[in-house]
Amino acid sequence: MADGTKIEWARHPVTGAGASWNPIRARNLETGKIGHFCVHVSEGCRNCYAERWQPRFGNPVRFVEQDRKKVEIFVDAKALFQPLHWKKPRGIFVCDMSDLFDKGVSDDMIDMVFAVMALTPQHIYFVLTKRPARMREYLSDPKVVRRTYELACNMAIAHDVKFIWPIPNVWLGTSAEDQTTADERIPRLLATPAAKRFVSLEPLLGPVYVSERIDWVIAGGESGPKARPSHPDWFRSLRDQCATAGVPFFFKQWGEWIDADELWPSGPPLTFLGAQELAEFEGYQFQPQSSGHTMVRVGKRQAGRTLDGKTHDAMPALANRGAGGGE
Numbered sequence: 001m002a003d004g005t006k007i008e009w010a011r012h013p014v015t016g017a018g019a020s021w022n023p024i025r026a027r028n029l030e031t032g033k034i035g036h037f038c039v040h041v042s043e044g045c046r047n048c049y050a051e052r053w054q055p056r057f058g059n060p061v062r063f064v065e066q067d068r069k070k071v072e073i074f075v076d077a078k079a080l081f082q083p084l085h086w087k088k089p090r091g092i093f094v095c096d097m098s099d100l101f102d103k104g105v106s107d108d109m110i111d112m113v114f115a116v117m118a119l120t121p122q123h124i125y126f127v128l129t130k131r132p133a134r135m136r137e138y139l140s141d142p143k144v145v146r147r148t149y150e151l152a153c154n155m156a157i158a159h160d161v162k163f164i165w166p167i168p169n170v171w172l173g174t175s176a177e178d179q180t181t182a183d184e185r186i187p188r189l190l191a192t193p194a195a196k197r198f199v200s201l202e203p204l205l206g207p208v209y210v211s212e213r214i215d216w217v218i219a220g221g222e223s224g225p226k227a228r229p230s231h232p233d234w235f236r237s238l239r240d241q242c243a244t245a246g247v248p249f250f251f252k253q254w255g256e257w258i259d260a261d262e263l264w265p266s267g268p269p270l271t272f273l274g275a276q277e278l279a280e281f282e283g284y285q286f287q288p289q290s291s292g293h294t295m296v297r298v299g300k301r302q303a304g305r306t307l308d309g310k311t312h313d314a315m316p317a318l319a320n321r322g323a324g325g326g327e
């Protein structure tokens with residue numbers, strides 16, 4: 001786990017504090033080292049950040065089905081109970097290095113994660129998955145409610161357990177990268193009992209129309225060495241859809257690539273540069289796009305996170321607390 005995270009949207013709506021929390025770990029059966037494990041489910045996984053990190057943990061696996069036998073998935077007890085010791089309310093990204101609903105994670109393990117979340121109402125948890133079918137099945141099962149409650153009581157020992165289902169401080173989300181994955185996953189998310197539901201469209205690989213019943217939309221481009229550019233109009237469309245529907249919109253980042261006009265609104269007349277000239281312009285890589293946009297690869301840091309000159313940091317408000325984020 002990490003107290004503090006660079007993920008811009010993983011923040012508590014009031015305190016602004018953020019953390020990532022990875023109680024589900026993978027022990028590499030050859031090296032004995034501890035890392036994480038997951039398996040690609042769609043194009044959005046192609047350049048998985050967590051997968052790239054595994055060799056540094058001594059867990060040289062690829063996130064493919066064939067490598068599942070190389071690891072043992074387990075719950076790290078020290079990490080599991082860490083949120084109980086964090087008094088300041090945090091926004092906590094759950095399993096940002098894997099997927100809590102991957103089939104390698106047993107229901108018993110997921111129960112433990114939900115029990116700890118129920119015991120720490122001071123935090124807001126973001127549970128994000130590309131497997132909303134299993135999340136729905138799990139959270140719709142009455143036996144899960146009983147099991148999680150009993151587990152929370154056992155963990156709390158002498159403390160009272162105020163147990164509400166769905167757990168009010170757990171926000172459920174699904175990731176999608178294009179209309180096909182959005183159409184498949186968002187309805188499953190909407191059919192899942194949850195305090196709040198959000199969608200993360202990152203890396204955005206195509207235009208997406210989002211249902212207005214979602215509580216929060218996050219969008220972003222891809223980062224990393226093999227990052228693919230996202231068309232600026234895809235982000236603009238999501239921003240405008242959210243504004244029309246009254247849904248909070250969070251623009252996380254451009255990623256490695258940015259619309260040249262966004263980067264240099266009054267700078268060099270890039271639109272007049274030909275492909276060859278642009279390629280030579282300060283060494284940037286270029287990618288012409290449709291409808292007259294030129295994308296330049298400047299790296300995530302320089303690309304930043306303003307869209308048409310504006311930062312979009314909206315979050316849903318916290319129920320009954322009279323506080324929340326907003327633009």
Ligand code: SF4
Binds near residue numbers: 044045048051
């Ligand atoms: S679901 Fe997430 S963690 Fe798993 S492979 Fe895909 S991007 Fe990586």
